[in-house]
Each structure stands twice: as C-alpha cells, then as structure tokens.
Amino acid sequence: xxxxxxxxxxxxxxxxxxxxxxxxxxxxxxxxxxxxxxxxxxxxxxxxxxxxxxxxxxxxxxxxxxxxxxxxxxxxxxxxxxxxxxxxxxxxxxxxxxxxxxxxxxxxxxxxxxxxxxxxxxxxxxxxxxxxxxxxxxxxxxxxxxxxxxxxxxxxxxxxxxxxxxxxxxxxxxxxxxxxxxxxxxxxxxxxxxxxxxxxxxxxxxxxxxxxxxxxxxxxxxxxxxxxxxxxxxxxxxxxxxxxxxxxxxxxxxxxxxx
Amino acid sequence: xxxxxxxxxxxxxxxxxxxxxxxxxxxxxxxxxxxxxxxxxxxxxxxxxxxxxxxxxxxxxxxxxxxxxxxxxxxxxxxxxxxxxxxxxxxxxxxxxxxxxxxxxxxxxxxxxxxxxxxxxxxxxxxxxxxxxxxxxxxxxxxxxxxxxxxxxxxxxxxxxxxxxxxxxxxxxxxxxxxxxxxxxxxxxxxxxxxxxxxxxxxxxxxxxxxxxxxxxxxxxxxxxxxxxxxxxxxxxxxxxxxxxxxxxxxxxxxxxxxxxxxxxxxxxxxxxxxxxxxxxxxxxxxxxxxxxxxxxxxxxxxxxxxxxxxxxxxxxxxxxxxxxxxxxxxxxxxxxxxxxxxxxxxxxxxxxxxxxxxxxxxxxxxxxxxxxxxxxxxxxxxxxxxxxxxxxxxxxxxxxxxxxxxxxxxxxxxxxxxxxxxxxxxxxxxxxxxxxxxxxxxxxxxxxxxxxxxxxxxxxxxxxxxxxxxxxxxxxxxxxxxxxxxxxxxxxxxxxxxxxxxxxxxxxxxxxxxxxxxxxxxxxxxxxxxxxxxxxxxxxxxxxxxxxxxxxxxxxxxxxxxxxxxx
Numbered sequence: 074x075x076x077x078x079x080x081x082x083x084x085x086x087x088x089x090x091x092x093x094x095x096x097x098x099x100x101x102x103x104x105x106x107x108x109x110x111x112x113x114x115x116x117x118x119x120x121x122x123x124x125x126x127x128x129x130x131x132x133x134x135x136x137x138x139x140x141x142x143x144x145x146x147x148x149x150x151x152x153x154x155x156x157x158x159x160x161x162x163x164x165x166x167x168x169x170x171x172x173x174x175x176x177x178x179x180x181x182x183x184x185x186x187x188x189x190x191x192x193x194x195x196x197x198x199x200x201x202x203x204x205x206x207x208x209x210x211x212x213x214x215x216x217x218x219x220x221x222x223x224x225x226x227x228x229x230x231x232x233x234x235x236x237x238x239x240x241x242x243x244x245x246x247x248x249x250x251x252x253x254x255x256x257x258x259x260x261x262x263x264x265x266x267x268x269x270x271x272x273x274x275x276x277x278x279x280x281x282x283x284x285x286x287x288x289x290x291x292x293x294x295x296x297x298x299x300x301x302x303x304x305x306x307x308x309x310x311x312x313x314x315x316x317x318x319x320x321x322x323x324x325x326x327x328x329x330x331x332x
Numbered sequence: 333x334x335x336x337x338x339x340x341x342x343x344x345x346x347x348x349x350x351x352x353x354x355x356x357x358x359x360x361x362x363x364x365x366x367x368x369x370x371x372x373x374x375x376x377x378x379x380x381x382x383x384x385x386x387x388x389x390x391x392x393x394x395x396x397x398x399x400x401x402x403x404x405x406x407x408x409x410x411x412x413x414x415x416x417x418x419x420x421x422x423x424x425x426x427x428x429x430x431x432x433x434x435x436x437x438x439x440x441x442x443x444x445x446x447x448x449x450x451x452x453x454x455x456x457x458x459x460x461x462x463x464x465x466x467x468x469x470x471x472x473x474x475x476x477x478x479x480x481x482x483x484x485x486x487x488x489x490x491x492x493x494x495x496x497x498x499x500x501x502x503x504x505x506x507x508x509x510x511x512x513x514x515x516x517x518x519x520x521x522x523x524x525x526x527x528x529x530x531x532x533x534x535x536x537x538x539x540x541x542x543x544x545x546x547x548x549x550x551x552x553x554x555x556x557x558x559x560x561x562x563x564x565x566x567x568x569x570x571x572x573x574x575x576x577x578x579x580x581x582x583x584x585x586x587x588x589x590x591x592x593x594x595x596x597x598x599x600x601x602x603x604x605x606x607x608x609x610x611x612x613x614x615x616x617x618x619x620x621x622x623x624x625x626x627x628x629x630x631x632x633x634x635x636x637x638x639x640x641x642x643x644x645x646x647x648x649x650x651x652x653x654x655x656x657x658x659x660x661x662x663x664x665x666x667x668x669x670x671x672x673x674x675x676x677x678x679x680x681x682x683x684x685x686x687x688x689x690x691x692x693x694x695x696x697x698x699x700x701x702x703x704x705x706x707x708x709x710x711x712x713x714x715x716x717x718x719x720x721x722x723x724x725x726x727x728x729x730x731x732x733x734x735x736x737x738x739x740x741x742x743x744x745x746x747x748x749x750x751x752x753x754x755x756x757x758x759x760x761x762x763x764x765x766x767x768x769x770x771x772x773x774x775x776x777x778x779x780x781x782x783x784x785x786x787x788x789x790x791x792x793x794x795x796x797x798x799x800x801x802x803x804x805x806x807x808x809x810x811x812x813x814x815x816x817x818x819x820x821x822x823x824x825x826x827x828x829x830x831x832x833x834x835x836x837x838x839x840x841x842x843x844x845x846x847x848x849x850x851x852x853x854x855x856x857x858x859x860x861x862x863x864x865x866x867x868x869x870x871x872x873x874x875x876x877x878x879x880x881x882x883x884x885x886x887x888x889x890x891x892x893x894x895x896x897x898x899x900x
Contacts, residue, residue: 265394268387
C-alpha cells in the first residue's frame with residue numbers, strides 16, 4: 074500500500090524587493106502594502122513529497138492553516154500534483170507555534186493513516202523554526218530536522234539524508250515520522266521546485282478544499298503572546314563640505330557627544 | 333524568485349489590459365457548453381494570466397534559463413544516424429511535458445488546452461527569453477498540431493494529436509529542399525535516384541492507395557521529431573506544374589526516413605537542424621491533393637511567423653534585461669555607465685523598440701485569433717475580412733519584430749563593450765541566437781514581398797483608417813496623434829505613387845515602404861496604450877518624436893530609388 078504523505082503549506086509575507094512604506098507611523102503593517110506568497114521552504118517540502126510520489130507512488134495531502142490571504146497555497150499544491158488538500162480552521166490570530174501545531178496535528182490526524190509529515194524548516198513569518206518539533210510532540214512521532222533528501226523508504230521506516238559539516242548524516246527513523254525539510258533539496262538541476270501542471274490547473278481551479286474544524290475541546294494556549302510595535306527611529310541627516318575642516322570637526326564632536 | 337511573465341511588465345500589460353479577450357473568446361469558445369471550462373470571458377482571461385505566471389513564467393525563469401548556457405555549449409550531436417540532445421535539453425523537454433504545456437493550442441478533445449494563439453504567442457515569448465532554441469520544440473508544436481487539427485482526417489487527428497498534447501511526440505515541418513528555399517514552388521519533381529537524389533516526390537500505390545515519398549529535405553528544424561509534415565510533389569508536372577502540383581503529407585518517424593546529418597550553426601545550438609532522406613517512406617495525405625503550398629503551407633506559415641516573431645521578442649527581452657542590468661552595475665569614470673548620455677539613449681531606444689514591436693506582434697496575434705475563430709464558426713464575411721488583415725499583418729509583424737530584436741541584441745552587446753564579445757556574458761549567445769529569426773520561416777525580404785502587394789491593394793486601409801479616426805481627450809496624446817496623422821498622409825501618398833510602379837520597383841522600395849507603414853501602425857497602437865498606462869506616454873512620445881523624420885527620410889529614399897547593382 075503506498076505511503077500517505079502530509080505536507081504543511083503555509084502562506085507567508087513576501088519580504089523580497091520591498092519598496093515604499095510598509096509600516097504605518099505607529100510601526101504597524103500598512104494594510105495592502107505587503108503581498109503574500111507560498112512559503113518557499115514549504116514549497117521545498119512539497120517538492121520532496123512529490124518526488125517520493127514520482128519514485129515510489131504515494132498519496133500526497135497538503136495541509137493548510139487559517140483562511141487564505143492572497144495566495145491560495147492549497148490549490149497551488151493541487152496544481153503541482155498533490156492528491157488532496159485540507160485546511161484547519163480556528164481562531165489563530167493570537168496563537169503561537171505550539172497552538173498552530175496543535176491545530177495542524179488535529180488536521181493531520183483527521184486524514185487517517187499518515188506515514189510522513191513534511192514541513193519546511195524556517196519561514197519568514199513568526200519564525201522560530203520549531204513547528205516541526207511541536208508537530209512531532211503533538212503527534213508523538215519521531216522527527217528529523219534539516220532533511221535534504223530521502224535515501225531509502227520502506228513500509229515502516231525511512232532513511233533521511235542531511236548535510237552536516239564535512240559531509241552527510243543518514244538518519245533512520247520508524248514511520249510515521251515528521252521531517253523538517255532543509256534548503257539543499259534543489260542543489261542539483263532542477264534548482265527550483267516544480268511549477269504547476271497546466272491541465273491540473275484547469276481542472277482544479279474550483280476544487281473544494283475541505284476544512285477540518287477545531288476539535289470540541291479547544292486547545293489551551295501554551296503561551297500568551299502580546300505584540301508591541303517599536304516606533305520607527307527618526308534619523309537626522311546633515312551634509313557638510315568635505316573640504317571644510319572646521320565643519321568636519323564640529324560634526325565629529327557632535328556625533329561623539331551624542332554617543 | 334524570478335518570473336518571466338510577472339517581471340516583464342510590458343507583456344503583462346498587453347495581456348491583462350490591451351488584448352480584447354471577450355472578442356476572441358466570443359468566437360473561439362462556447363460558454364455554457366459542457367466542453368468549455370469557463371463560465372465567461374473574465375474567468376478564461378484570469379486562467380490565461382495565471383497559466384502564463386505559473387507554470388510558463390515560473391518554469392522559464394527558474395528551470396530553463398539556468399540551463400541555457402549548458403544547452404548552447406554542448407549543443408546537439410549526431411552519432412551513428414541518431415541525433416543526441418544535451419542532457420539540459422532533455423530536462424527542459426521533460427519540464428515542458430510535466431507542466432503539460434506541449435498541447436497549448438490543441439483542441440481539448442485531443443487532450444490539449446485549446447488556448448488562443450495570443451496566449452501561445454506570449455508563452456513562446458516567455459520560453460524564448462529563457463532559451464531561444466527550446467522554442468523550436470515548444471513553438472513549432474502548435475503550428476504543426478493545429479495544421480493537423482484543421483486539415484487532416486479524423487483518423488490522423490486521433491492517432492497523433494493526443495500524443496502531441498502530452499509531448500510524447502514532437503513535430504517538424506519539412507518544406508525546404510536544396511534547391512527550394514524561399515521559392516517553395518520549386519520543390520522537385522521526382523527523386524533522381526535512391527541513393528542520394530535531390531528533391532522529393534510522392535507516389536500513390538494504385539491498388540492500396542498508400543502514398544510513399546522519396547527524396548531529400550534540408551534545414552529541417554527538429555527533423556528527428558516524431559511527426560513530420562512534408563511538402564512533396566504529387567502531381568504530374570506536365571499537367572500541374574509549380575505550386576499546384578504540391579501536396580501535404582504526414583510522416584511518422586520510421587526507419588524509411590533517416591537523418592543524414594545535422595548542421596553546425598551560428599546559434600540556437602539546442603535545436604537540431606537536420607537533413608532528411610525519405611526512402612519510399614509511407615506517408616498520409618493531409619487535406620486535398622495539389623493544395624499543399626497554396627492552402628496548408630500558407631496556413632502553417634501564418635502560425636509559424638507569429639511564433640518566430642514571439643521568439644525574436646523573447647530574445648530581445650533577454651538582451652534588454654542584460655543591457656539594463658550591466659549598465660546599472662558597470663562603473664566607468666566613477667559612475668554607472670547607464671548615466672552616460674549615449675548609453676542612456678541606447679537603453680531607452682532598446683526599450684522603446686521592444687515595446688513598439690510587442691504592440692505590433694500582439695495586435696497581429698489578436699487578429700489571427702479572430703480569423704481562426706471566425707473560420708471555425710463558419711462566418712464567411714468575418715473570415716474573409718480578418719483573413720485579409722492577418723495575411724497582410726503577419727509578415728509585417730514577423731519582419732518588424734525580428735529586425736527590431738536583431739537591433740536590440742546588437743545594441744545590448746554594444747552596451748556591454750568588450751565584455752559583450754566574451755562568452756562569459758549571456759549577450760554573446762543571444763546575439764548569435766537572434767540572427768536566425770529574420771531568416772527562417774521566410775527572410776525579411778520574403779516577408780516584405782508578401783506584404784507589399786497587400787498594402788498597395790489597400791488590405792489594411794480600413795484598419796489604419798479606424799486608428800487614424802480615433803480621438804484623444806487628453807491634450808498631449810491628441811497632439812501626438814496629430815503628428816502621427818501627418819506621417820499617415822505621407823504614407824498614403826507614397827502608396828498612391830507606388831500604384832503606378834511595376835512590381836520590381838515595389839519590391840525594391842519595399843523595405844522603406846514597410847518601415848513607413850509599420851512605424852505609423854506602432855505609433856497608433858502606442859498611443860492607445862498610453863491611454864491605459866502612464867509609462868506608455870513617455871514611450872509613445874519618444875517613438876513619435878522620431879516618427880516624422882524617419883517617415884520623411886524613407887519617403888525620400890523611395891522617391892529616389894533606382895534599380896542598379898554598381899558592380900565594377
């Protein structure tokens with residue numbers, strides 16, 4: 074029986090090529106100033122899952138969290154060849170990684186038998202690279218970090234490869250297991266995760282994504298998070314004539330005094 | 333990550349704001365039918381845009397472009413009768429197949445996406461920006477499959493189109509022969525001998541009805557492909573000579589068609605150019621006998637010319653991006669060279685020319701779509717009207733985009749200075765790759781000869797008249813429009829004068845006349861675009877500032893032209 078692989082797919086702020094003002098005067102995020110994108114490391118995790126599917130045959134299920142902002146990451150997973158997608162709901166505004174993990178673990182459990190849970194290592198949002206660890210704790214499964222490739226996959230175990238200083242480490246673990254996928258997956262050509270498949274995109278563009286509601290017993294928050302914005306620092310600038318020694322000296326004095 | 337669709341703001345503007353999708357889709361789709369995947373034109377357009385972003389733009393920028401250097405360096409090899417592709421090309425083809433893009437315009441009932449030509453044109457531009465040679469697989473597929481879909485028997489369609497949609501089969505078109513290049517009507521009467529005769533001839537077995545063809549074809553792009561469309565002489569030259577004796581055939585790759593050699597070329601090293609030898613090779617007739625050149629080759633050429641225009645534009649876009657990036661980071665005399673007035677002017681002209689060429693190409697592509705749509709619907713009047721426009725505009729668009737792309741690559745290399753001459757920079761490859769675009773699928777000179785009689789006949793007068801009659805509420809645009817109208821009057825007087833001249837004079841002055849026409853046409857289009865996007869105001873203004881002097885110069889060259897060779 075082929076493996077079932079769940080992959081976490083997160084939508085994160087796109088912090089590349091930032092231009093213009095993204096923060097308002099109070100230091101908060103200006104609505105609409107930032108776009109979102111498919112978390113690039115989760116995309117790597119999806120790519121690894123789809124490579125396993127190509128090589129061994131597997132059922133790949135993408136698992137998302139919360140309502141989409143701009144990018145429909147779960148549908149994007151379907152376009153690339155994932156077999157199904159589910160999203161976990163719940164009030165997530167104030168939740169931390171542990172609470173996210175609890176909700177996601179609930180969604181993974183709802184899928185029935187799952188052999189592997191893949192997740193990107195670090196994400197630009199609220200990043201503490203601990204989601205995989207929290208998921209493993211919630212599910213009671215072993216976890217391997219910084220996985221670059223799957224060396225061997227059997228019915229009941231997996232050997233994962235990861236790069237370490239001066240070489241590679243091969244970690245064997247029984248299934249089910251959580252694997253946090255590193256960034257070295259795409260070192261060989263192709264250097265980018267696979268794109269969408271055109272026919273699948275036509276077929277799946279209206280696919281319903283089932284939601285997994287929060288379980289009856291709400292997960293207790295393990296941490297309370299309060300956010301406080303740091304107001305942007307005002308910087309005064311001045312230009313002095315580089316030929317004018319007195320002016321230069323005065324500027325240096327002022328700077329040193331300020332320090 | 334880079335994306336060759338979203339990063340190319342001009343292309344995205346044309347696709348998302350200029351192209352009249354509802355008009356195209358009204359002819360090409362039956363909204364509400366179970367076969368149609370969209371509820372209406374907005375949803376269809378959104379899908380086209382999404383597809384161009386991912387997979388097309390994504391795959392081009394992040395998978396194909398990084399391999400372009402390797403494909404060019406290694407190139408295709410020929411060994412023991414087999415054409416061997418570089419690994420990077422095999423990976424590119426696999427990516428295109430995996431992304432399910434090989435059947436972009438093939439009807440849905442044969443497993444294709446059935447997208448309009450205009451989407452395909454954009455996709456070809458994007459893929460060519462990444463690797464021009466790959467376009468000869470991706471961009472050739474459409475024209476060949478569409479020809480089969482349009483004219484072949486249902487049996488042939490069922491047999492070949494599904495496998496072309498998946499990319500399992502790639503296509504080639506075998507038209508050129510050693511003595512029949514631009515002049516296809518000279519395709520040979522019969523094979524001279526079985527060992528190495530030139531020319532190609534088709535014979536039908538009187539009992540079985542099976543056709544066989546024999547002879548040599550040359551310069552066949554992807555001649556090692558699986559489905560080869562062959563133009564061959566099938567009629568007795570005594571009864572039906574010239575083009576009327578030629579028919580169109582389909583040949584599936586088999587031991588009786590052999591690749592004899594592949595060419596060693598200046599550019600597009602990732603595209604094998606084969607010499608094919610057909611040895612009594614079984615073939616299937618497409619459509620009616622004797623219509624091979626006039627109907628099917630002409631039809632295939634319309635699609636192929638658009639595709640080559642898009643290929644050229646893709647290369648130009650790559651060259652422009654390379655020049656802009658280089659001029660930003662290269663410092664001389666203590667500042668980036670883009671700040672030097674001459675370099676700044678070259679960069680602005682390259683961008684302007686690319687955007688003018690893009691305006692013309694996509695306007696033409698839209699008309700080709702309208703023509704195809706009208707033909708499928710059986711609308712006689714519209715088919716005739718759009719057909720006339722498409723037949724006149726397609727060679728002009730091919731000529732203009734490919735010549736502009738050559739110019740842009742030339743200038744981009746110049747901006748790179750000595751570095752541009754070295755293989756370390758991609759412009760060296762782009763400069764070599766672009767050179768074929770104004771030669772194959774009809775040289776610029778052939779395109780001009782094709783277009784000139786149509787201009788003289790007035791086939792584009794209504795189209796230009798409508799553009800000239802537009803009114804602009806914006807004062808700046810209205811003033812620019814007046815300037816274009818002055819040039820338009822010059823154009824009309826040149827055409828009127830040319831009507832009195834003989835054919836050889838018209839052909840000789842063709843380059844100048846077509847330049848006058850196409851630059852005015854581009855100016856009209858850029859003005860329309862300027863109503864929609866502020867950036868285009870500056871582009872249109874720059875273009876139109878030099879339009880008057882250029883039109884006056886070309887008019888004077890036409891008036892003073894003389895047929896002479898000046899050989900000592």
